[in-house]
Amino acid sequence: MRGFVIGLAVLLLLLALAIQQALQPRFATRLILREAGQALGLDISADGEAELQLRGTPRWVIRGVSARLPGTQRELLHAERILLSLPWSTLKSRGKLLDIERVELDAPTLDLAVLAEWRKSRPPSTEQRLPTLSRGLRLVRGQVLGNGWKMDDIEADLPRFAPKEPLAAHLRGRYIARTMQLPFDLHLVLSEPAKTAALGLAGDITPTASDWKMPMRIRLSAPMHWSDEGLRLQPAKLGADVRYEGRGGDPVPFALGAYGPAHISSDGLHWPRLSLALRAEGAVPNLDATGKLQASDRLQLTLDGQIHAWPEVWPKLPPPLSDSNSPLPFSLDYTGAFDFSDVIALGVRRDATRFDGRFHVRDVLAWRDAASTGSPLPPINGRLSTPKLEIADAQLEGVEVDFDEPTVPAVSEKP
Numbered sequence: 001m002r003g004f005v006i007g008l009a010v011l012l013l014l015l016a017l018a019i020q021q022a023l024q025p026r027f028a029t030r031l032i033l034r035e036a037g038q039a040l041g042l043d044i045s046a047d048g049e050a051e052l053q054l055r056g057t058p059r060w061v062i063r064g065v066s067a068r069l070p071g072t073q074r075e076l077l078h079a080e081r082i083l084l085s086l087p088w089s090t091l092k093s094r095g096k097l098l099d100i101e102r103v104e105l106d107a108p109t110l111d112l113a114v115l116a117e118w119r120k121s122r123p124p125s126t127e128q129r130l131p132t133l134s135r136g137l138r139l140v141r142g143q144v145l146g147n148g149w150k151m152d153d154i155e156a157d158l159p160r161f162a163p164k165e166p167l168a169a170h171l172r173g174r175y176i177a178r179t180m181q182l183p184f185d186l187h188l189v190l191s192e193p194a195k196t197a198a199l200g201l202a203g204d205i206t207p208t209a210s211d212w213k214m215p216m217r218i219r220l221s222a223p224m225h226w227s228d229e230g231l232r233l234q235p236a237k238l239g240a241d242v243r244y245e246g247r248g249g250d251p252v253p254f255a256l257g258a259y260g261p262a263h264i265s266s267d268g269l270h271w272p273r274l275s276l277a278l279r280a281e282g283a284v285p286n287l288d289a290t291g292k293l294q295a296s297d298r299l300q301l302t303l304d305g306q307i308h309a310w311p312e313v314w315p316k317l318p319p320p321l322s323d324s325n326s327p328l329p330f331s332l333d334y335t336g337a338f339d340f341s342d343v344i345a346l347g348v349r350r351d352a353t354r355f356d357g358r359f360h361v362r363d364v365l366a367w368r369d370a371a372s373t374g375s376p377l378p379p380i381n382g383r384l385s386t387p388k389l390e391i392a393d394a395q396l397e398g399v400e401v402d403f404d405e406p407t408v409p410a411v412s413e414k415p
Contacts, residue, residue: 050063059086063081078109079109081106104138130193133158170186184203199221202219219238232262240257257277285308298335320388330347346359379407
């Protein structure tokens with residue numbers, strides 16, 4: 001009998017040690033990450049210290065989390081710290097319930113190219129199960145990696161998340177390309193967090209280059225659809241109050257409107273059928289145009305439209321051009337850096353007068369500012385042709401003027 005009691009005591013001691021070991025944060029973390037990785041088709045690991053709190057609402061904190069494509073070193077996601085606060089009902093349901101109290105992410109980095117590759121490798125699923133976050137989500141110091149661009153310093157506050165309820169979030173961060181940064185502070189709303197929903201976005205963005213910036217207050221709305229190829233807005237409606245601020249001179253305010261289907265992916269923003277309108281007083285002309293825009297590691301912009309009238313603050317046109325009230329059809333083509341430091345091709349017509357030219361915006365603006373002391377001809381490559389021109393009481397007919405600027409590459413040359 002005494003031996004039986006001792007043996008039972010030893011078994012109870014071993015059972016207690018086994019339970020204690022099973023509840024060790026490191027052991028539980030390895031077990032949970034292995035199960036999660038098998039379910040998601042990823043290699044998930046954590047090299048930091050883990051915390052497991054079971055009093056009250058259970059909380060699980062893991063550090064140094066990495067999710068990679070199986071058998072590779074390509075990281076889909078890395079995070080310094082992840083906190084999950086889970087009700088006991090969720091734990092007891094063994095995954096049948098997806099009620100989560102709160103999620104916190106510190107310094108997560110998401111690679112969009114790896115995300116797209118992983119999504120394509122996953123089997124098709126007709127059921128999309130999303131959790132409920134009763135106390136929402138907080139994200140700090142986040143980063144998203146695209147193809148030639150990235151977003152960093154991302155912060156997100158989501159007070160509550162539920163699959164069938166409208167979603168509201170506050171997003172802050174900075175978009176970075178080679179020659180431009182774009183800090184943003186935006187409020188986002190969705191009709192529901194589904195693949196297809198209505199999107200609303202409002203707030204401040206500030207495209208910033210080395211010698212200018214354009215603070216904008218924007219409003220965007222669109223039917224939204226998520227797919228393996230990225231986010232589609234069909235169509236996107238954008239309105240913005242803009243203020244151009246260069247080095248010296250007064251700020252130039254204007255309003256901008258854009259409309260058309262857009263696509264956002266790891267390759268950037270693609271707006272293949274873009275309708276654009278500018279409205280302003282002063283140096284910015286009122287115009288309407290259509291075209292396309294591609295923004296990834298560089299900017300491609302093509303527009304065809306018309307300028308409503310020659311702005312009064314622009315240099316005066318000689319007669320008979322100044323006597324005409326006709327709008328000015330124009331075409332614009334630009335491929336290059338985001339700060340518009342590369343060559344712009346511009347064609348403008350008024351009645352039978354036509355100008356076709358190529359130039360650097362910065363050089364033309366510098367020429368304008370030094371017009372009284374510099375060259376009388378702008379630094380452009382191009383040609384002006386008009387049937388008639390009046391200069392100093394002289395009437396010229398069949399006028400053609402060629403502009404030759406050595407700093408502007410020829411069409412066949414790379415800018």
